[in-house]
Amino acid sequence: MTMMEMSERYDPATVEAKWQRLWRERRTNSVDLRGAARPYYTLMMFPYPSAEGLHVGHAFAFPGVDIHGRFRRLQGYDVFEPIGFDAFGIHSENYALKVGTNPKQLIPRTIENFRRQLSRLGLMVDWEHVVDTTSPDYYRWTQWIFLQLHKHGLAVRKKAAVNWCPQCQTVLANEQVIDGYCERHPDVRVEQRLAEQWFFTITKYAERLLQNLDWIDWSETTKMAQRNWIGRSDGASIEFPLAAIPGRKLCVFTTRPDTLFGATYMVLAPEHEWVEELATAEQRPVVAAYRDRVAAMDLVSRRAVKEKTGVFTGAYAVNPATGAPIPIWIADYVLAEYGTGAIMAVPAHDQRDFEFAQVFQLPIVRVIAAEGETADTPLPAAYDGPGRLVNSGQFDGLDAGAAKHAVTAWLATRGAGAARVEYRLHDWCISRQRYWGPPIPIIHCDGCGIVPVPESDLPVVLPDIDDFRPDASGVAPLARVRSFYEVRCPQCGRMARRETDVSDTFLDSAWYFLRYPSTDRHDVVMDPELTRKWLPVDTYIGGNEHAVLHLMYTRFITMALHDIGLILFEEPFKKFRAHGLIIKDGAKMSKSRGNVVNPDQYLDQHGADVFRMYMMFLGPYEEGGDFRDEGISGIRRFLDGVWRLVRELDAAAPAPQALRRATHRAIKKVGEDLEHLRYNTAIAALMTLLNDIRRLGPPDRSTIETLLVLLTPLAPHICEELWETLGHTTTICAARWPSFDPALLVEDTVVMAVQVNGKVRGRIEVARDTPETDVIAAALADEAVKAYIDGKPIRRQVVVPGRLVSLVI
Ligand SMILES: [Zn+2]
Numbered sequence: 127m128t129m130m131e132m133s134e135r136y137d138p139a140t141v142e143a144k145w146q147r148l149w150r151e152r153r154t155n156s157v158d159l160r161g162a163a164r165p166y167y168t169l170m171m172f173p174y175p176s177a178e179g180l181h182v183g184h185a186f187a188f189p190g191v192d193i194h195g196r197f198r199r200l201q202g203y204d205v206f207e208p209i210g211f212d213a214f215g216i217h218s219e220n221y222a223l224k225v226g227t228n229p230k231q232l233i234p235r236t237i238e239n240f241r242r243q244l245s246r247l248g249l250m251v252d253w254e255h256v257v258d259t260t261s262p263d264y265y266r267w268t269q270w271i272f273l274q275l276h277k278h279g280l281a282v283r284k285k286a287a288v289n290w291c292p293q294c295q296t297v298l299a300n301e302q303v304i305d306g307y308c309e310r311h312p313d314v315r316v317e318q319r320l321a322e323q324w325f326f327t328i329t330k331y332a333e334r335l336l337q338n339l340d341w342i343d344w345s346e347t348t349k350m351a352q353r354n355w356i357g358r359s360d361g362a363s364i365e366f367p368l369a370a371i372p373g374r375k376l377c378v379f380t381t382r383p384d385t386l387f388g389a390t391y392m393v394l395a396p397e398h399e400w401v402e403e404l405a406t407a408e409q410r411p412v413v414a415a416y417r418d419r420v421a422a423m424d425l426v427s428r429r430a431v432k433e434k435t436g437v438f439t440g441a442y443a444v445n446p447a448t449g450a451p452i453p454i455w456i457a458d459y460v461l462a463e464y465g466t467g468a469i470m471a472v473p474a475h476d477q478r479d480f481e482f483a484q485v486f487q488l489p490i491v492r493v494i495a496a497e498g499e500t501a502d503t504p505l506p507a508a509y510d511g512p513g514r515l516v517n518s519g520q521f522d523g524l525d526a527g528a529a530k531h532a533v534t535a536w537l538a539t540r541g542a543g544a545a546r547v548e549y550r551l552h553d554w555c556i557s558r559q560r561y562w563g564p565p566i567p568i569i570h571c572d573g574c575g576i577v578p579v580p581e582s583d584l585p586v587v588l589p590d591i592d593d594f595r596p597d598a599s600g601v602a603p604l605a606r607v608r609s610f611y612e613v614r615c616p617q618c619g620r621m622a623r624r625e626t627d628v629s630d631t632f633l634d635s636a637w638y639f640l641r642y643p644s645t646d647r648h649d650v651v652m653d654p655e656l657t658r659k660w661l662p663v664d665t666y667i668g669g670n671e672h673a674v675l676h677l678m679y680t681r682f683i684t685m686a687l688h689d690i691g692l693i694l695f696e697e698p699f700k701k702f703r704a705h706g707l708i709i710k711d712g713a714k715m716s717k718s719r720g721n722v723v724n725p726d727q728y729l730d731q732h733g734a735d736v737f738r739m740y741m742m743f744l745g746p747y748e749e750g751g752d753f754r755d756e757g758i759s760g761i762r763r764f765l766d767g768v769w770r771l772v773r774e775l776d777a778a779a780p781a782p783q784a785l786r787r788a789t790h791r792a793i794k795k796v797g798e799d800l801e802h803l804r805y806n807t808a809i810a811a812l813m814t815l816l817n818d819i820r821r822l823g824p825p826d827r828s829t830i831e832t833l834l835v836l837l838t839p840l841a842p843h844i845c846e847e848l849w850e851t852l853g854h855t856t857t858i859c860a861a862r863w864p865s866f867d868p869a870l871l872v873e874d875t876v877v878m879a880v881q882v883n884g885k886v887r888g889r890i891e892v893a894r895d896t897p898e899t900d901v902i903a904a905a906l907a908d909e910a911v912k913a914y915i916d917g918k919p920i921r922r923q924v925v926v927p928g929r930l931v932s933l934v935i
């Protein structure tokens with residue numbers, strides 16, 4: 127096509143359909159995974175394909191990753207940018223239940239719709255390496271990974287109090303419980319149930335998951351969320367001998383061993399296994415009644431309760447520091463799940479203990495005194511600040527911080543305690559009593575016990591069933607399918623029973639990035655050569671709402687597979703950046719608010735390039751922005767301007783020096799901005815460049831080509847079209863990111879001396895072509911100059927361009 131034939135008006139629909147077709151036909155975005163010289167793996171969080179289709183959050187997240195990937199490609203990398211579908215799990219299943227269709231029929235349709243919408247966004251996705259977690263080709267490896275973890279003692283079955291959502295009718299991982307409520311049902315309180323479940327022992331990796339945060343290049347906010355979730359606390363375990371039972375000791379964990387002398391009573395969780403035995407005959411009835419009352423409460427209510435309740439067991443323990451007998455109580459404010467389910471209560475220095483002691487008139491003994499306080503200063507409330515020890519025998523006068531170690535060391539020498547670290551992180555409960563997931567590959571045999579399904583028998587295929595509804599009994603739907611669960615034991619050959627739980631959907635997504643390069647291999651989970659070449663992932667970008675779920679699990683699975691010897695790296699992503707959220711008119715988008723934006727409508731009306739740029743212009747990518755309709759026409763005008771510019775190009779003359787400077791400024795600025803995901807300011811810099819071309823032009827061919835290359839990560843379709851118009855026969859993706867000439871940047875500003883009544887009083891730095899009035903304004907704004915003028919009127923002003931401002935007062 128010659129320039130004359132090029133259409134007058136920029137029509138995004140035509141341009142975008144053309145290039146999306148050509149990219150497919152020419153395999154523009156397919157990477158030669160084996161032959162690539164400079165591999166760069168950029169990853170976006172693969173979507174769960176909801177029936178509603180793509181939402182605006184995707185239209186913000188994915189282009190943001192794509193822009194980065196395209197930028198890297200222009201820098202000369204072989205960029206692999208795959209996508210897939212996280213299609214197992216409760217979301218999909220619940221929707222299938224709602225519309226009365228089997229997810230096996232429904233999911234392929236929603237995936238197809240998602241593919242169509244995704245391809246409209248103009249992503250540089252390699253469609254030849256897609257994963258679909260519900261495909262047996264994929265989940266056989268999910269099951270295989272389960273077996274490897276099981277083989278290495280990291281997948282265990284145990285009876286545990288688990289979170290049960292009565293609405294989901296399944297157990298939830300701790301991470302799926304938000305302040306006691308179901309993550310999917312913010313108004314449904316999670317209950318506790320005691321059940322046999324499969325767990326991954328992620329707690330074995332707590333310290334490593336924590337330590338590595340010190341060196342991995344991740345968003346600070348994400349690292350902070352992970353640190354809090356792992357929740358390391360340093361303290362001591364201390365043993366309190368029972369007064370009535372010689373040789374038996376109650377063990378507690380405390381982060382405040384320095385306050386041990388102030389422990390005046392102990393509290394056990396009502397469900398602590400020793401309670402029955404400890405309770406004296408006299409107290410037994412009230413203890414039993416109290417336990418029944420608490421058992422009827424869910425965890426949330428227990429955490430929320432303000433009023434302190436409890437009962438005395440009648441038993442005493444001995445404070446190992448003071449030797450005094452102290453009463454043992456049970457109370458709902460101590461939870462069985464944390465530490466040992468028992469605490470030493472130090473009412474003087476812990477507010478909950480303080481309130482409890484006040485209600486039940488238990489002694490309150492101060493053992494820390496702040497500056498200016500003594501052992502006898504009254505305590506209106508618990509004091510948990512710094513200070514020195516008092517009422518603490520040989521430790522009196524010691525700083526509380528130092529006393530933590532001193533008291534612990536002293537206990538250790540007497541065999542009554544030891545330094546200890548506790549974590550808030552729990553093991554990952556991965557079994558779900560639902561249908562829509564990969565069956566856990568285990569067989570239960572009466573003779574042999576738990577028997578893993580032989581690897582050669584994988585996948586354990588999820589059967590087609592009509593009745594896949596979960597029910598309140600907590601029995602998995604597959605447990606109703608005899609043809610599924612009746613199986614011969616692979617070890618002894620007798621009839622046995624298949625595990626009927628399926629695995630948590632977070633397991634599917636904990637390893638998908640390991641699979642992308644190897645999707646052509648059906649015989650191994652990962653092609654060793656491709657894995658060495660492409661992994662770990664260079665840059666992963668996604669939402670911070672996944673900070674403690676998905677992102678913690680990916681790290682754990684990667685570490686586990688590393689230790690098992692399958693991969694050489696222990697952290698999955700060299701770099702992780704959290705992007706922000708798009709809100710609408712100041713509020714989170716939600717169906718109930720009726721402010722959900724459907725990207726299709728905008729893509730129809732404006733095209734992908736305008737929409738991508740508009741989304742990126744809403745705010746800094748890592749912070750997000752507020753979606754407003756106004757402003758989208760500004761982006762359209764900008765692209766119209768670029769379109770016209772190429773049409774009007776008259777390549778005869780070289781660009782003027784001022785324009786060359788402006789162009790090199792833009793190369794530097796846009797490059798730095800794209801590097802750091804500052805897409806909004808990159809767009810602003812491109813708009814400035816277009817204005818500069820109009821103002822300082824005429825542009826030459828090289829200026830226009832530079833503009834197109836800088837713009838192509840953001841608006842790939844129009845840039846391909848204009849690139850072709852300029853006579854190029856290869857994709858603009860194969861162009862090189864231009865380098866800038868530093869010499870053209872440094873001369874950009876000048877330092878000018880400012881004289882007041884003939885004497886130099888200050889210096890100002892201004893852009894070289896700053897108009898005279900602005901130069902004088904800058905001079906008058908200079909603090910040093912201001913001091914000399916002292917508010918007096920200026921009688922005369924002279925500007926010697928590039929050198930001097932002279933003011934006479
Ligand atoms: Zn729920």
Ligand SMILES: [Zn+2]
Nearest residue numbers: 571574615618
């Ligand atoms: Zn057997």
